[in-house]
Each structure stands twice: as C-alpha cells, then as structure tokens.
Amino acid sequence: MSSYAIEVINLKKNFVVKKKKGFFAKIKNREKKIFTAVDGINFNVNKGEIFGFLGPNGAGKTTTIKMISTLLRPTSGTVMVNGIDAVKNPIDVLKNLGTVLAGERSVYWKLTGRENLLYFAAMNGITGQVAKDKTDYLLKRFSLYKRADETVEKYSTGMKQRIALAKALISEPEIIILDEPTSGLDPQSARNLREVILEIKKEGRTILLTTHYMEEADLLSDRIAIIDHGKIIALNTPQNLKEGLNKTNTVTVELNNWDEGIAHKVKEIPFVKSVNSKFNDNAREYEVKIHITNGSNTVSNIISTITASNIKISNFRSEEPTLEDVFINLTGKSLRE
Numbered sequence: 001m002s003s004y005a006i007e008v009i010n011l012k013k014n015f016v017v018k019k020k021k022g023f024f025a026k027i028k029n030r031e032k033k034i035f036t037a038v039d040g041i042n043f044n045v046n047k048g049e050i051f052g053f054l055g056p057n058g059a060g061k062t063t064t065i066k067m068i069s070t071l072l073r074p075t076s077g078t079v080m081v082n083g084i085d086a087v088k089n090p091i092d093v094l095k096n097l098g099t100v101l102a103g104e105r106s107v108y109w110k111l112t113g114r115e116n117l118l119y120f121a122a123m124n125g126i127t128g129q130v131a132k133d134k135t136d137y138l139l140k141r142f143s144l145y146k147r148a149d150e151t152v153e154k155y156s157t158g159m160k161q162r163i164a165l166a167k168a169l170i171s172e173p174e175i176i177i178l179d180e181p182t183s184g185l186d187p188q189s190a191r192n193l194r195e196v197i198l199e200i201k202k203e204g205r206t207i208l209l210t211t212h213y214m215e216e217a218d219l220l221s222d223r224i225a226i227i228d229h230g231k232i233i234a235l236n237t238p239q240n241l242k243e244g245l246n247k248t249n250t251v252t253v254e255l256n257n258w259d260e261g262i263a264h265k266v267k268e269i270p271f272v273k274s275v276n277s278k279f280n281d282n283a284r285e286y287e288v289k290i291h292i293t294n295g296s297n298t299v300s301n302i303i304s305t306i307t308a309s310n311i312k313i314s315n316f317r318s319e320e321p322t323l324e325d326v327f328i329n330l331t332g333k334s335l336r337e
C-alpha cells in the first residue's frame, strides 16, 4: 500500500490546437500547434489531508485533475492513486475516487435528488435497504431531504453542488476530488460548503481541491500547490508560503505614551525596518507604524518591549501577507488577472 493518496510524477499534457491560417482556413490549410497545458509537474498528496491546487484561470488545474480521475490520458508521466496506476488500472483507481468536476453535470438533471443517489449507489453495487439508508443519510446531511423528490434542474446552484458531492460520497471513496466547488455560489452557500468539506476531511478522507480563490485555499488546505502556465511554482503549507515571503509588513500600534527612548528600543528589535510615530490630537493618543520583514515573533517582541516600558496599548493592527501576495511575488501578476 502506498503511503500517499495521490502521486503525480513528471505529468504532462499536450493538446493539439488547430490554428486558422489565412482566407482559406475554413477549407484547408490549418496550422497545427502543440499547446502544453500541464508541463511535467510533480507532487504527492498525503492521506487524510486537504491539498489545495491554486492557480489562475487556464493554469492547468482541471487538466491535471482530469488526468488523476482517469478522464484524460496524460501525454507522459505517471499518476498513482492509492498506489494504483491511473493509466494501467483506471477501473481500480475509480473505486478509490469520488470526483466533482466544475460546471459539469455529474448528476442527471431530469432525475430527482433521491433518484440520482439511488442510481449511482446501484452503479457502485449498493442496492436494497442499504442504498435507501445511505441515500437518506446523504440527503439529510447535505440539507436536501425536503427537496429530495424534486428534479435536480429545479435546484439552486448550491443545491446542485451539494447533490454532486453527495453522489461522489455514495460509494464512500477514500479520496475526493473537487474542482472549484464553491465557484458561482453566494457567500453563505460557499461558507456552508466549506464546512462540509472540513467535515469530510474529519471522516479521514483525503481531499484534492482546485480553486482560484486564495482565501478558500488558505482556509481549507493543509498544503497548497500553486500552478501557473502548467508548472508548479510553489508547494508548502499556507503558513509557510506566507512566511516565506520576505515582504515588509506594517504593524500599527495606538498608545497612551511614546518617546524617543522607546522608539530606539523598538528599532533595535531584529527585523524591524522602520518606526514612525505621530500624535493624534483628537484621540489624544500616539499612532506608531512599524515596518517589519519577518513574522509573528517580531510582533510579540514589539508588544513586550512596549508594555515593559509601562506604555498602554489601546489598539493594535497587523497586516499579514496573503496568498495573493505570495502569488504576486512569484509571478509578478495577480491571481485574477
């Protein structure tokens, strides 16, 4: 048994794209071009973790998960799911996987929610009372029970996402692959779905999740791979990705007192780059902006240095780098550009 849920080794996908050329393009003379959507990527997903696959539109996320889910054949490289080769043994791989692809109808819209789950249960060899019980359990769990006997086409986007997820869980797979699960959902539905994803993790399942929402990747993922132009440009925990960013942060402190002596002490703290104070006449308080180039220890050193001088801190703000900052730092562009 492999110690990894998913292993991706030198994985590559080329698409042949036909480029129209000149006036007679419609008849003949189309130029063929190779486009590399996934360019020799490597990563492992540990059992039981949520692995976030983050990247801008067109980065290669969906192409990668289609290759993992056996829906697309790699040009070269290997995908192993629970130690099983996805190209050589796709049927065995699918027994370990539940996949929800973005924007694709993974359930039948003309069937009801309940009929869909019973159908996919039967497809997985689950029938009779066991299938009925599982279906009821999943319908209740995903708050679909009251609308279970309506056709899926009448469901809201959030409900469609939930029934697709329930369908992916019916065979109780060890690994769930979710392609942009909260895309197109209102903030409340997205929040609910994120809670469900965390619950699925608590059951001990592994989740591979693609998203272009950095806050979502940050909130949910144990580790994140950032993909751009078909290549993985960073892979780490969200915290390490952010801490690895040698970015100047601003810490703003509001205090009842301040003088040159304490300013000097704060400037002496390692990673403090500058200290600027001003007196706010209205609030009768000092506002001090401190620029630092390293994480949380520096912040606690600043607070203890100030409080040791018997100065009262009335307000404190720290602007931490986000994954967006990490992405901009790596690629020079924003995730949504």
Ligand SMILES: Nc1ncnc2c1ncn2[C@@H]1O[C@H](COP(=O)(O)OP(=O)(O)OP(=O)(O)O)[C@@H](O)[C@H]1O
Binding pocket: 015, 016, 017, 035, 037, 055, 056, 057, 058, 059, 060, 061, 062, 063, 064, 212
């Ligand atoms: N069948 C195909 N033929 C040609 N090009 C394709 C095909 N499928 C995908 N591509 C291209 O490969 C690149 C990667 O697409 P992919 O769908 O994997 O990106 P993505 O990261 O999932 O983006 P999004 O967030 O928009 O879903 C894109 O430039 C896309 O146009």
